[in-house]
Amino acid sequence: MLIGEVARRSGVSTRMLRHYDSLGLVRPTGRTVGGYREYSAEDIRRIFHVESLRSLGLSLRQIARALADPAFAPSALVGDLIRRTEDRLKREQELLERLRTVDALAPCGWQDVLHIVELLQGLNSPSAARRQQSVLASAEDVPVPAELLAGAVLAESDPNVAGALRWALARAGGDGLASVASGLYSENVDIRRRAVLAIAEMPGDEATAVLADALEDSDTTVRRHAALALGTRGATAAVATLVAMVVEGTNDVEAAEVLGALSLDPGCADPIMSALVDELAAHPADPAVRIRLAQAFAEMPATLAQGVLRQLAHDEDRAVALIASTLVGMLEERSNG
Template sequence: MLIGEVARRSGVSARMLRHYDSLGLVRPTGRTVGGYREYSPADIRRILHVEGLRSLGLSLSQIGRALDDSGFSPSALVGDLIRKTEERLNREQELLERLRTVDAAEPSGWQDALRIVELLHGLGSQSAARRQQAVLAPAEDVLVPAELLAEAVLTESDPNVAGALRWALARAVGDGVASLIPAMSSENVDIRRRAVLALAELPGDEATAVLTDALGDADATVRRHVALALGARGVTQAVPELVGTVVEGPNDVEAAELLGTLARDEKWADRIMSALVDELTAHTADSAVRIRLTQALAEMPGTIALDTLRQLAHDDDRAVALIASALVKTLEERPDDELGQP
């Protein structure tokens, strides 16, 4: 079969067939009287084998070794091809995400696009200082997409950089809450914790609703951060978790202050007082817990905790009694206009 017919049937161009011949990869078995290449059925099968291996990403030299070495084992070569292909796909996926990010910023010109690319490079730096600088010092006229900042804050482990990212996310263009919602169902607890801290700095009812749903999270740290964020927003559903935060610590001082603020609502004052007293009763043997609860009582508005503190001033735990006595004295000496009422 002459080269033109082989090209037509195999789909390999005549030019490529000549190239295969020059490399010794597929040499036609014979020549016509006029000197034209003449391919046998075996030659055509080899051409098809070459094309099949090319489709796997093998180079022509690799294909030659594979076809001519009877002892050739494909496993190592195929494994290497898999690794290289995965690397290439990862690079292409990163490129795709970068392009989407630039597109989401709606740059008005190449200068805007280049500024976004510069920010992306900064966020991808191994240096925490460089990442923080990239977040805090963007060009004034660059509108950073919330999706980009949300993705960065969910993977950032450095607390200073994470704080800068949360600050920027709260001021970003786009729906930051929507970008964080999927992270709240992540199996990775670190991602959920970062998402909660970011949501805590985002205003609006939608963020509050997402945080309220997270009060049932399986992780105690997530629940604590959620309760603190909701307490600061005046959400009373956080009261049980805030009381639990006073009991367990850390953030017990912040939780106590928030409980004091929430207790200014008469409907919740008695409930919060009852919850704190119940915890005092339940932890008779734990001095550290009782001290935290006693200090929390001092944050209650007006004099609603004064009688309870007077009783604690005679507590069997000397440390609790001393703290309660000092708090009673402080409350009794405070002017009426500073006490306020719930």
């Protein structure tokens, strides 16, 4: 079969067939009566072998090596091709995400496009300082999509960069809450922790509702962050977790301050006092817990806290008694002032 007919039947161009010939990859082994080089049936089978291996991503040099050595083991080469293909797909996926981000921002000109690309490169920088600078320096006329910020804040491990991203996300509005709230359902606890911190800085009833759900999280850190944010918003659902934080000594000062602010509502004060008194009774022999509870009582309205603190001023533990006595004096000065 002459080269033109081989090209028509195989779909391989005559130019490529000549290239294969020049490389010694597939050479016509027959001759016609007129002296023209002719492809045999075996030559054509070799062409299809070459094309099959090319479809896997092998180079012509790799194909020549594979076909020349009957003992050639394909496993290592195929494994390398898999890794290279995965890397290429990852790069293409990243390119697709960049293009979608540019498209979502609807830039008015190439200067806007260049700014967006610069921002994306900054957010993906291995340097935490550059990532933070990229967030803080974003131009007002080219706002960053909330979805992009949400994805960045859920992935960010550096606390300073994460703080800048949360600030920008709280200002972005739009679909920021929905985008970051999905992180609360991640199996990765670090992502859930980042999500609750970001939501804590977002205003509105929807954010409050999401934080209330986070009180049921299996991770104590997520629950504590949610409780502090909810307590600051006046949500009494956080009281049990806040009291537990005082008892456990984790962010106990902050938790006590939030409980004090909640107690300014007459409807909240009695339940909070009851919860604190119950914990006091539950830890009669733990001075550290009783000291933290005494300090929490000092954050309550003086009319409610003074009686309990006066009793603690006679506690069997001298440290507890001394701190409670000092706190009673502080409350009396505050009341007299």
